[in-house]
Amino acid sequence: MSVTIKDIAKLAGVSHTTVSRAMNDSPLINDETKLRIRALAEQLGYTPNLYAKSLVSDRSHHVGLFFTTLYTGTSAGFFHDAVRGVSEVLRSGYQLVVKGIDDCRAGGFHTITSKSFDGIIAVSQSEEDDDFLASVREKGIPLVVLNRQLEEGQCLNIVSDEAEGVRQAVGYLLKLGHENVAMIAGKPGFKSAVVRRSGYEEALAAAGIDVRRDYVAAGEYTVESGLAAMRRLLRLRERPTAVFCANDQMALGAMKAIAEAGLRAPEDIAVAGFDDDVFAAYVTPALTTVRRPIAEMSRMAAQRLLQEIEQGRPAPETVYVRTELVVRESAAPPQKPGM
Amino acid sequence: MSVTIKDIAKLAGVSHTTVSRAMNDSPLINDETKLRIRALAEQLGYTPNLYAKSLVSDRSHHVGLFFTTLYTGTSAGFFHDAVRGVSEVLRSGYQLVVKGIDDCRAGGFHTITSKSFDGIIAVSQSEEDDDFLASVREKGIPLVVLNRQLEEGQCLNIVSDEAEGVRQAVGYLLKLGHENVAMIAGKPGFKSAVVRRSGYEEALAAAGIDVRRDYVAAGEYTVESGLAAMRRLLRLRERPTAVFCANDQMALGAMKAIAEAGLRAPEDIAVAGFDDDVFAAYVTPALTTVRRPIAEMSRMAAQRLLQEIEQGRPAPETVYVRTELVVRESAAPPQKPGM
């Protein structure tokens, strides 16, 4: 049995109201009794029952961090960075509940109420999440959406400018002198897959190069799928001399396929990735990629969410966070024909 | 404002108790009224207030998943696998709260009470967590400890037999013919670092080889630290021909250092890792390593915890999960001298 304010009240010979006031720094109490009661509470190891508090105060002290899915499609590095960033800001003031949106959908999002969450951060990777986001907004729960861009003005939306990041990477490959630049695309249904592909096409168009359909190989954001996609690209009659991969895991798979085929990166085929995953700097050759500051974005999301919870609804703006091209070793100029 | 059972009661012309009974499938109610009330509840979009339920039923519907730290020392793949495994079992029946033990310590674990958590899974990597574990047990919260072995009989403890795993890996290197086998050790203070080092020493002892102090390089479980440690090992006068790394991230760094030095793995130096991290199969050369079934372990932990919550305390046993040597390409027999 745990200690309640009534227990303390009885021992201190006061009413439970007085104890409540002592614990909450109310001005309606004598300093002396406050200290006396607090000492007693400390001694008895009193911890308030947060559920009772929640019931009366309508504050749950829980923040939800929801991902499109916890299973395939969410890379470990991305997931870890996001949880860390949010957790760092919340520390012990709030409890962080981590969930996959797909796991909740079965119950029609019934378990998600304004009573059970003070606020929600949704790390959205797909338009499939829209029903979830609508449900959250409808219930009036403070919401920040991370990673995927929404229609303007729905809620606070923090995204990296992915298309720009991809243009940087593909532009870099083109500047090195590559003309046959292929792409391994992301998981179908994921918005980022579409955006990154557009960035690729725009970069080519800006250089006056036509997009070849057979140069875009479908992937799934997993290492395996990158391996398989690269194998297909290598079988093409006019083999690409460079490949941009929609994330680093697939780039890793692609490099594996290149090695398998007896070729070398970057000499025979230049490779660029996206995400700057934990391992990117340390594979051989070190991966040239685009960094998205996930941890920073999630920290910002958490800060803004707390602000919204504690001070009320801010303007629903869209915040763009800059990506950064990280040049390492996996991309080099093409070999001259005949060399 | 959200709908409560009292609202429904008023509209249906019954008492709130009757509504409660309708929602909870009580036998003390007429089927007809039950259906009528349920239809009404559905129509009004009623969702029960879990905090009120918690208050009266002493069940919080929250399960805690605690890591030693969410920051350095916990690799992304490990973290992701653990959260996924637990989440998969819990699905939507419970809310999963993810936290770092270090983040809670500041508040003296005051926020962790039997009222706020129905059960806790601790993924412990260090003896520093003992104060936390003691605090949880003292409060009578069902507890499963994952990953680190405890004194027998404290609570349900699920661990992989890491020493055996290391012996397999080092034994494999020895069997290939290596005599100068070095090790890059784990983060000081982490129990796994000690256990894995012991495994290494035992394997050498079993083969009648003395442990050389200069062959054990300190690491931190990060890729960078593996890189730095390997650089140090490469500077030794009698260079090792094989190196066992206490995790895959450090093995990645080690391979990087080997490439930097103009050497090749596995031809010049054989490398073996530990964990079978997501990227292990896809780096070049593919990493020979030891697989720990983290996802399976965490699924088991979640299942056993639910069982304990719902059916009462089971025997506090220690469950060993077998590790598995995964032979890939990064380890090969040593080159003959003079070749």
Add this chain to the structure above:
DNA sequence: CCACACTTTGCACACGTGAACAATCCGTCC
């Protein structure tokens, strides 16, 4: 000495839910 203000405390209720107990209705059996 009284009126008034201020400080400090307690009483009673509310939050939303579940459960023990009482009350009512209906049918059955002796």
Add this chain to the structure above:
DNA sequence: GGACGGATTGTTCACGTGTGCAAAGTGTGG
């Protein structure tokens, strides 16, 4: 016809906390 029992519903209280309002105590100024 009265006693009994089962089915169904309502009344009341409890869970632990915060708050509006009343009450008691203290001091101050006229």
